[in-house]
Amino acid sequence: MITFVPVSGFLGAGKTTTLLAAARELRARGHRPAIVTNDQGRDLVDTRLARTVTDAVGEVLDGCFCCRFTDLADVTTALVADGADVVLAEAVGSCTDLRATVVRPLREYHGDTLRVAPLTTVVDPLRYRAFARSWAAGHDDDTAYLYAHQVAEADVLALNKVDLLGAGLTPLLSDLGRRNPSARVVPYSARSGSVGRLVDMWLAAGDVEDRADEALDYDRYAAAEAALAWLNHEVTVSGPFSPGRWTRVALASLSRAAAGTLVGHAKVTVETGEGLAKGSVTTAGAAPALDLPGPLSASGGRAVFNLRIA
Structure with a gap:
């Protein structure tokens, strides 16, 4: 069974660095990883970087996964046909609603060949703190709304860059757990390559429980994308x-x-x-x-x- 790993997270969270480290870890375990990059435009920096780690790289261009599902399915099918057994798919950082538009359709239409791993949102601790201060002050602009939805819909909250936190790690873990009590919170540092626990979760056997979709105001989502x-x-x-x-x-x-x-x-x-x-x-x-x-x-x-x- 092929494993498909959907990864989201706000811009600059370290998603690409996480997937590159995960690809190295998977290869060391005998797997054949592939990476799918994604952006609103073309000529992606992330694609060039991914190709320094693996030749098995695909792109979904001119829109995020949520509105390019057919392209994502086609790219994934091609990578699997070329021998990949784990597909790491990174949604553009302004994308959300992946449970409804990617995870559930993949399970419904491709569940006989693909096992979809837990939806993972990569979190930058400093960015999260900035948005948390904004929420606490009663400010909820469209970008903060988008960010909150990315956190709320995750099965796994991958707290990256923990080497920057020191004593601030424990309260941040607690706050993330309070904000999304259904998610598992995993602290790690992609830059140091310490992604083994994430990879373990992605590869674990068994079905991931399908949760109800988080309510999403698509007008606010579109406004955040435009901003x-x-x-x-x-x-x-x-x-x-x-x-x-x-x-x-x-x-x-x-x-x-x-x-x-x-x-x-x-x-x-x-x-x-x-x-x-x-x-x-x-x-x-x-x-x-x-x-x-x-x-x-x-x-x-x-x-x-x-x-x-x-």
């Missing part, structure tokens, strides 16, 4: 230059320019004949993270920007 404007852009870079340094400087400039906005994510890859560099920013004013430093020098390259900023 998180996206831009995918390509730049040709002439050399010689350092891809890693170029990525840092470009993202640092973007981070400063985005002051006062909500940065969902700003991701950049620089693809050269000598190798790939990749960096990201998820908070306005923050220093960029360089996920792949790339080669020390390159003769030229192609930079791709994926930006989601409100």
